[in-house]
Amino acid sequence: MLKSRVSDLAVVAIAVGLVAAAIGVGNYLNRPGSDVVIWAFAPPLYGDWLPHAGPGTVFAVLIAVGVVLYGPALATRLPTRPLLGLGYLTAVGWTVALALVDGFRRGFADRLASPHEYLREVPGITDIPTMLREFSGRILDYRPDSWTTHVSGHPPGATLVFVWLDRIGLGGPVWAAVVCVLAGALVAVAVPVTLAVLGRVEAARAVVPFAVLFPGAVWVGVSADGLFAGVTATGLALLAVAGVRRSVWPALAGGLVLGFGLFLSYGLVLLGLVALAVLFLSRAAWPVVAVAVAGVLVVVAAFAAAGFWWLDGYHLVVERYYQGIASARPYGYWVWANLAALAVAVGPAVIAGLRRVVVAGRWWREPVLLLVAAAVVAVLLADLSGLSKAEVERIWLPFAVWLVPGVALLPAPGRRWWLAAQAVTALVVNHLVLTIW
Numbered sequence: 001m002l003k004s005r006v007s008d009l010a011v012v013a014i015a016v017g018l019v020a021a022a023i024g025v026g027n028y029l030n031r032p033g034s035d036v037v038i039w040a041f042a043p044p045l046y047g048d049w050l051p052h053a054g055p056g057t058v059f060a061v062l063i064a065v066g067v068v069l070y071g072p073a074l075a076t077r078l079p080t081r082p083l084l085g086l087g088y089l090t091a092v093g094w095t096v097a098l099a100l101v102d103g104f105r106r107g108f109a110d111r112l113a114s115p116h117e118y119l120r121e122v123p124g125i126t127d128i129p130t131m132l133r134e135f136s137g138r139i140l141d142y143r144p145d146s147w148t149t150h151v152s153g154h155p156p157g158a159t160l161v162f163v164w165l166d167r168i169g170l171g172g173p174v175w176a177a178v179v180c181v182l183a184g185a186l187v188a189v190a191v192p193v194t195l196a197v198l199g200r201v202e203a204a205r206a207v208v209p210f211a212v213l214f215p216g217a218v219w220v221g222v223s224a225d226g227l228f229a230g231v232t233a234t235g236l237a238l239l240a241v242a243g244v245r246r247s248v249w250p251a252l253a254g255g256l257v258l259g260f261g262l263f264l265s266y267g268l269v270l271l272g273l274v275a276l277a278v279l280f281l282s283r284a285a286w287p288v289v290a291v292a293v294a295g296v297l298v299v300v301a302a303f304a305a306a307g308f309w310w311l312d313g314y315h316l317v318v319e320r321y322y323q324g325i326a327s328a329r330p331y332g333y334w335v336w337a338n339l340a341a342l343a344v345a346v347g348p349a350v351i352a353g354l355r356r357v358v359v360a361g362r363w364w365r366e367p368v369l370l371l372v373a374a375a376v377v378a379v380l381l382a383d384l385s386g387l388s389k390a391e392v393e394r395i396w397l398p399f400a401v402w403l404v405p406g407v408a409l410l411p412a413p414g415r416r417w418w419l420a421a422q423a424v425t426a427l428v429v430n431h432l433v434l435t436i437w
Helices: 002-029 056-077 078-099 105-107 128-134 156-166 174-186 187-195 200-211 224-245 248-261 266-281 286-306 308-319 331-346 349-361 369-382 404-409 412-432
Strands: 047-049 433-435
Touching: 002 047, 002 331, 002 349, 056 078, 056 156, 056 412, 078 174, 078 187, 078 200, 105 174, 105 369, 105 404, 105 412, 128 156, 128 286, 156 266, 174 266, 174 369, 187 224, 187 369, 187 404, 200 369, 200 404, 200 412, 224 248, 224 266, 224 286, 224 308, 248 266, 248 286, 266 286, 266 369, 286 308, 308 369, 331 349, 349 369, 349 412, 412 433
Parallel strands: none
Antiparallel strands: 047 433
């Protein structure tokens, strides 16, 4: 037991060293007169070094203390539904409090009002069918009608979310921020539910406080990638329910949700690895699998019929990616600094959990191990692709949340300390770095 704990701390120390190296090398590359530009001024994170506090500081600290002191006990004793409900509400509170560390306008209300964000294009989209037909033709940069950075960099589903919000009277950056936070916090329900449905009820309960105090909440509030994480995690939970219960309706719902996820971000196709793991672990019958696949294909077919073909958009986005700062960002730095950014986003407890996943072996037999392993492979593929150079603390949120189940392997007596480490990580980052997202 002592040897395992020492090994956990040793791996966390290595991760801290990786982050320190990314900071040191990044700042060196950012020096005046440097020939290499990494386009991240608080490396390895995308933001600016700016020690600060705000109205959310006190609330974030109070929520963190409350979860650390009472979270593990409540996770053991509360009935399932009240536990999940409390976990969700606390995750929302934690995310909003972290955002308000930067102030209401700067950290929440105006976060999605940037000229590069989706909302900039919403007023000009008056005809959705026309927008879908013309979407691919506006992806490349340096044209009079080129989409803004975020719209061009994602399939049209991401933009449609904000267009639909506007159409139902919830337009503007404040409502967009609210929806992103509410959707992103669904992770605190979807990940534990998936584990519980797959037969790991104790692990699911252990994960709840960690899903609540997830350091990546710094970027869930507020970014569309937080919404992407919540939506896709919900789709995967529905798949787990469908497989275990052998029910086609949650399979259809899960397929539709995950199918729409493909049109939120191109990289989310890699979550197919986690979906396969869920179907395998749930021992899903072939009719369930077929219905889930049909749900995905329905969404793909609907977008194709409307004039947008996913593969066309993907190839154009790769070209657009290298029209911008990605062409200047050095692969040799970001291929490992990305992992440092991810380490910050997931926190030390998840790093220790990953160590235990690696040494556990026989990962194909255990839900916790296989889900985490699938997420690790997805992250590595995304990293090696070179299409995620920087900003992965935000972009990889949909993958990062599936690394969290590894904390269930940590010994129960020490979980409060690991929870405290998670909270401290988020608070330190949010108070030292003015994040862009």
